[in-house]
Amino acid sequence: MTMASKSDSTRDESDDEAADSTEPESALETARRQLYHAATHLDIDQNIVERLKHPKKVHEVTVPIERDDGTVEVFTGYRAQHDSVRGPYKGGLRYHPEVTRDECVGLGMWMTWKCAVMDLPFGGAKGGVAVNPKELSSAEKERLTRRFAQEIRGAIGPTVDIPAPDMGTNPQTMAWLMDAYSMQEGETIPGVVTGKPPVIGGSKGRDEAPGRSVAIIVREAIKHYEKDINEASVAIQGYGSVGSNAARLLDDWGANIVAVSDVNGGVYDTNGLDTHSIPSHHEEPEAVMGHNAPETVTNAELLELDVDVLVPAALGNVLTAENAEDVRADIIVEGANGPTTSAADRIFTERGIPVIPDILANAGGVTVSYFEWLQDINRRTWSLERVHDELEEEMLTAWDVVRDEFTDGEVTWRDAAYIVALSRIAEAHEARGLWP
Ligand code: NAD
Numbered sequence: 001m002t003m004a005s006k007s008d009s010t011r012d013e014s015d016d017e018a019a020d021s022t023e024p025e026s027a028l029e030t031a032r033r034q035l036y037h038a039a040t041h042l043d044i045d046q047n048i049v050e051r052l053k054h055p056k057k058v059h060e061v062t063v064p065i066e067r068d069d070g071t072v073e074v075f076t077g078y079r080a081q082h083d084s085v086r087g088p089y090k091g092g093l094r095y096h097p098e099v100t101r102d103e104c105v106g107l108g109m110w111m112t113w114k115c116a117v118m119d120l121p122f123g124g125a126k127g128g129v130a131v132n133p134k135e136l137s138s139a140e141k142e143r144l145t146r147r148f149a150q151e152i153r154g155a156i157g158p159t160v161d162i163p164a165p166d167m168g169t170n171p172q173t174m175a176w177l178m179d180a181y182s183m184q185e186g187e188t189i190p191g192v193v194t195g196k197p198p199v200i201g202g203s204k205g206r207d208e209a210p211g212r213s214v215a216i217i218v219r220e221a222i223k224h225y226e227k228d229i230n231e232a233s234v235a236i237q238g239y240g241s242v243g244s245n246a247a248r249l250l251d252d253w254g255a256n257i258v259a260v261s262d263v264n265g266g267v268y269d270t271n272g273l274d275t276h277s278i279p280s281h282h283e284e285p286e287a288v289m290g291h292n293a294p295e296t297v298t299n300a301e302l303l304e305l306d307v308d309v310l311v312p313a314a315l316g317n318v319l320t321a322e323n324a325e326d327v328r329a330d331i332i333v334e335g336a337n338g339p340t341t342s343a344a345d346r347i348f349t350e351r352g353i354p355v356i357p358d359i360l361a362n363a364g365g366v367t368v369s370y371f372e373w374l375q376d377i378n379r380r381t382w383s384l385e386r387v388h389d390e391l392e393e394e395m396l397t398a399w400d401v402v403r404d405e406f407t408d409g410e411v412t413w414r415d416a417a418y419i420v421a422l423s424r425i426a427e428a429h430e431a432r433g434l435w436p
Contacts, residue, residue, distance in 0.1 A: 025317075027106030030338060035109070038418030041411060044426045047434075052112075052425065055082045055105045061151035063129055065143045077148045079127035079155050079163075080104035083112045085428040088159055089125035090115055090194075090366060092166025093173070095141075099128035110337070111366070114359040116421035118398050120370045125161050127152070133168040142176050149180035156181070158191030158377065164369050165195040175200055191376035194369035198381075203372035205387035206365075211245020211313075212388070213364025214335045216395045218250055218309055221331050221356055224403065233307040235259040235329070237266070237299060238314025239288050242335045242362060244280030246311060251275040259302050261314075262286050266302045267293035304328060312339035319344040327353065334358040349412055357414040359421065360402055367394050 025033075032053060039049045059079040067073055078101055081089045091111040104126045112124030129148055133141060155161055165174055174193040178200065181192045190201030198204055205212075222232050233256045236243045240262075247257050256272040264286055267273060279287040289296065303310065303318065306328040312318050313335025319327065324347035332348065332355045334340060340348070340355055348355050368391060375382055382390075398420075405416035 025342065026102060027110065027338065028102045029106070030342070031106040031109035031113075033342060034113070034414075034418055035422070038415060038422045041409065041415055041419050042422060042426070044422065045430065048426045048429045051429065051434075052083060052109075052422075055080050055108060056084060057081045057155070058101055058105060059127075059152055059155045060101060061148070063144060063148045063151060065140060065147055067140060068137050075129050075131045075144065077127065077129040077151060078104045079152050079161070080108040080125060081155070081161055082108035082124040083425065084123035084161075085425060085432060086116060086123055087121035088123065088157075089161035090120070090122035090369065091125035091127070091164065093163045093169050093177075094126075094128035094166040095131050095133040095144075095168035095173075096128060097130060097132045099130040104128060107337075110359065112425065113418060113421040114363050114366055116424045117359050117402065117417050118363045118367055118394060119401075119424065120367065122162075122366070122370065125163075126166070127163060128166065128168075141173070145173050145176040146180040149177045150184070153181060153184060156192060158189060158373070162191065162369075162373060163193050164366070171195055171197045171202060174202075191373050194372040194376075196372070201372070201376045203368055203375055203382065203387060204384040205391070206368045206372060207241060208245040209368035209387075209391060210362045210365035211242045211247075211335070212249060212391060213367065213395050214242060214246040214311060214313065214333060214361050215249035215253070216364075216392060217356055217361040217399060218246065218255075218311065218331075218333045219253060220396070220399050220403075221333055221354070222255075222309065225331060225354070227308055227330075230254040232256060232309060233258045233270075233272075234309045234311065235266075235302050235305045235307045236311045236313055236335070237261050237302055237318065238281075238312070238336065239278065240281035240314070243311070243313035244275070244278075244282075246313060246335055247275040255309075258307060259297060259305055260288060261297070261299050261302050262288040263299075263314075264289050265299060266297045267291050268295040268297045268302075268305070269293045309333060311335045315339065317341055319348075321347065324348060325351075329353065332356070333361050335362055337362065345412075345414065354413055357417050360398060360413075360417045363398070364391055364395065367391055 061077045063075045063077045107126035108124045115122040174196045182188045196202035259268040278291045304326045309331045310329035316338035319340040321343035324344035402417045
């Protein structure tokens with residue numbers, strides 16, 4: 001891989017500005033800063049960096065729906081399409097009151113890097129509707145989804161842009177979206193979205209995939225740092241899809257899961273918790289504290305436990321300048337998206353604590369989404385065993401490439417992952433050129 005010092009012109013002042021700004025930073029700031037930062041390690045055409053700073057297109061639509069009481073309410077929806085040089089756009093759709101244009105652009109950029117580091121033939125996108133889904137009935141959510149699907153219909157499609165579930169949306173949302181799209185096209189087109197229920201073309205193993213990939217990366221990181229998984233202690237913040245699946249797999253593989261938490265706090269046992277008997281967020285929300293364990297910890301305390309591996313798998317911006325000096329884990333593996341702020345990242349680098357980044361660790365979700373898309377296009381279902389085997393292979397391939405970059409260059413794990421991603425994207429742009 002090309003490693004050369006970048007010309008000064010490639011450095012953008014906002015790189016350092018963003019890194020020093022008051023936390024927490026927005027997704028767009030983080031995504032742009034990470035782009036500049038990776039570019040400093042590469043001999044890459046400044047014009048390509050310039051292009052990657054901007055989304056290709058952002059669709060903003062008005063989504064009126066009839067509420068159950070007969071009134072009409074109007075919401076705003078977005079689909080930000082960042083870059084498609086390597087393939088169709090891919091990324092989630094979220095229903096959340098704080099969805100904004102800029103957030104979609106930033107998260108869309110993140111998806112571009114994530115797909116590239118995994119070498120998936122996709123670009124990055126993100127979208128959503130600024131709405132509180134908890135205030136909508138199921139029928140209202142269905143009307144919102146169908147109308148939103150209609151508004152963005154021209155912008156999506158199985159070879160154009162493929163949405164997936166994200167915050168506030170789920171397989172049912174994807175089923176409505178796929179149905180609305182298919183009805184208008186006059187044929188069933190399962191490949192227009194991923195994360196669907198398996199009965200209409202969803203993939204087996206999709207739900208647990210991000211947690212599974214986190215577990216695989218934790219296992220490989222333990223090996224890389226010459227620890228024994230049977231002796232390794234692991235603390236995991238968040239016991240939802242990512243946290244609980246990662247915890248249970250690592251538990252099955254011999255690791256000692258000493259602490260897990262949900263929004264209310266965590267349970268702690270230095271001898272290791274029985275992760276299968278602690279209900280996940282989806283089995284019973286907020287039930288972690290009800291589990292019988294010798295000790296409880298707050299979420300802040302969990303992040304500072306003396307463990308081999310810490311996995312923040314709940315929220316963004318939880319490892320900050322305030323607590324980074326107090327973190328005692330030997331290795332951090334990011335399960336959530338963006339759990340480490342730039343300031344915390346610098347402190348961990350100074351302290352020599354490796355942070356394996358989200359774009360690699362939790363990329364199992366988009367990878368199995370890719371498998372789902374392949375199954376849809378080929379009209380052929382894969383067994384769960386095949387999904388697991390192929391995910392394992394994809395994760396190990398990506399891990400090896402990032403690890404080689406980490407070992408060869410004097411860079412952090414995050415830089416290594418971004419260098420891999422950006423090189424692939426830049427090479428594709430160079431090969432295709434700029435037209436007209
Ligand atoms: P989830 O909703 O299934 O679970 C979230 C968990 O975090 C719950 O246990 C909840 O109680 C806990 N939590 C909420 N607020 C908390 C707080 N303030 N402190 C501590 N814990 C808190 O969510 P998920 O799907 O597991 O996603 C977790 C993270 O992983 C998010 O950052 C998400 O963006 C990221 N992620 C998810 C996927 C996916 O497909 N599920 C894929 C990649 C990345």
